[in-house]
Amino acid sequence: MKRNIKAVSVCSSAGIGELLLKEAGIDVVIANELLEKRANCYQHFYPDSKIIIGDISSRDIKKNLYKEIKNHNPTLFLATPPCQGLSSIGKNKKQEHFNIDKRNFLIFDILDVIDNSDFEYILIENVPRFLKMYFPYKNDLLLLEDILIDKYSTLYNIDVGVLDAKDYGISQTRPRAIIKMYKKHLTWQLPRKEKEIPLKEAIGHLPSLEQGEQSSIKWHYSRKHSERIVLSLKHTSTGKSAMQNKIYFPKKENGERIKGFHNTYKRMDWNKPAHARTTYSGSISSHNNVHPGRLQNDGTYSDARVLTLLETFIVSGIKENIEFPKNTSETFIRTVIGESIPPIMLKKILDTI
Secondary structure (H helix, E strand, O other), rough: OOEEEEEEEEOOOOHHOOOOHHHHOEEEEEEEEEHHHHHHHHHHHOOHHHHHHHHOOOOOHHHHHHHHHHHHOEEEEEEEEOOOOOOOOOOOOHHHHHOOOHHHOOOOOOOOOOOOOOOOOOEEEHHHHHHHEEEEEOOOEHHHHHHHHHHHHHOEEEEEEEEEEEEEOOEEEEEEEEEEEEEEOOOOOOOOOOOOOOOHHHOOOOOOOOOOOOOOOOOOOOOOOHHHHHHHHHHOOOEEEEEEEEOOEEEEEOOOOOOOOOOOOEEEOOOOOEEOOOOOOOOOOOOOOOOOOOOOOOOOOOOOOOOOOHHHHHHOOOOOOOOOOOOHHHHHHHHHHHOOOOOHHHHHHHHHH
């Protein structure tokens, strides 16, 4: 029998993570997003949803949100508080840095929504570091899990852990902190782990492209990159970083060697899933962003470029025929994908309700 679960989503970004929820019998009737451009994209994907644009910490926004929740009576609550202050590639590496980034404390506004509603199921997801951050609570500093247990353990079962997208039918290594809360009389199992999908199986069928080239396949076109960097990557084998090259290393315009980490200007491995697609997936210098490439007759490697949008969709569990609002930029698409949990992963987590 087809399910019909009503949901509310907050800190929703552009709705990428929720693209497959209708297939899971879940209808997001209310969503909240701070930024208008992202909210408009969300509305494009969910035209029938009530979109509340604004800061969830605002009294007026919360008041509007509570009114809509009362009108629609959703049973599922989805929350993805911003992780820019927490991500391992962000600038906030230590607790004292976490403490001065107000984005990290939107979780308390999310708890306010829980306190003022009566949801049967609650899913909070974020980067794994989210589970290691200490929050101010009752004149102490506690992990979020301990706060949730103190506040809700009599009403909800509380499951906390880290799941990786590569274990759930997605060719991408993308660990996510998953917090599930569900009423005591209900059950909610974890999805079954699946065999990893290597890049060769996921995108190996697509034709090679050099930087700046187009193909006849929708979304499969290459960005342009610096010729100096392209040259160094043509001499970089699959799974290796151009930073390791003794002759063809990344250079500045003046010929000076570019400094960087071992995972910058790095090709992926055909036999492994893609590395996490971040908001910087379009930058060839950013972490593990370069196509694996194919050895050519002249000893160089093809595809000295980042993954195309199509390849990025595939390794993110996004349907290849997706349509974004007219005039949406490639940079915006890559950014909102990097901000979101892969939609197949979210669907499989919620399928077990």
